Amino acid sequence: SIAGGDIMLTRGANKYIRDFGVDYPFLSIREEIIKHDIAFANLESPVSHRGSIYSPFKKGIYFKADPEVLEGLKFAGFDVFSLANNHVLDWGIDAVSDTMELLDKSGFRYSGVGETREEALKPAVFYMKDTSVAFVSFNDIYPFVINQSGKTMWTLTFKRSEPEIDPEIDLEKEIKELKSKYDIVIASVHSGIEYVPEPESEKVKKMRELIDYGVDVVLGGGPHVIQGIEVYKGGIIAYSLGNFIFDQDWSKETSLGLFLEISFLGEKPVYFNPSVLTIDKAQAKLINNGESEFILTYLNITGGDL
Secondary structure (H helix, E strand, O other): OEEEEEEOOOOHHHHHHHHHOOOHHHOOOHHHHOOOOOEEEEEOOOEOOOOOOOHHHOOOOOOOEOOOHHHHHHHHOOOEEEOOOOOOOOOHHHHHHHHHHHHHHOOOEEEOEEOOHHHHHOOEEEEEOOEEEEEEEEEOOOOOEEEEOOEEEEEOOOOOOOOOOOOOOOHHHHHHHHHHHOOEEEEEEEOOOOOOOOOOHHHHHHHHHHHHHOOOEEEEEOOOOEOOEEEEOOEEEEOOEEEEEOOOOOOOHHHEEEEEEEEEEOOEEEEEEEEEEEEEOOEEEEOOHHHHHHHHHHOOOOOEEO
């Protein structure tokens, strides 16, 4: 399997897509993606022509991508996305519903959103020979839930985000139930403080808890910069994969991301290999081995057998 970070195909990235086409962001990295059985990323916006900015969030930045970008993601070779992030609800329920429907029609799988918490908890599942792989996606960055015209749309959270409608959450029970059904459980977690290279202690605690409860790999996103990778109790935690496609070209740190290759044997990860990509004018490119090794050493990130 291969995992990348946050993908945002609107705002500044949209200029390059309009000029050069929907495949443009992935032209330099597609060959690496399609080598792998399952390719994952976090899709950091709804994909729709509908919806209106959900003003109660009062957050100032609202993302929505044109549905045409899904053709580019298909060209790139992606299979599955997390929708559990702080931008998927930006344009209201119609835009989220369209996103889910369009991903279904395009043959993608996704997890992390739904009209109920139970629906948001449903994993995206793959069957590889005799092994089942489930992707579950959590959002730990506000906003978490939207109430509009008598309807509700959730991102999957760790906590009681809306006490009057949000039931008590037994995360350990939920994860153990998933692990009882599927051989491998991979959790995407959108969390943490933006632009900080070290995960805060509360984030470390939550991600380790997921491994304690039975998750095999935790894939972090949200800070827009790379954070460390930890092998913990036989599981892998990537605290933040950084950006994959974004328009934050105002710093070196926000123009880098991790491309994480993971190999499994039976029900456990046995090997992982991180490499560094850079985003140049909304196009992802793997950087040369020497520079990649320098950055990984600087960040104290190593790969290899578990």
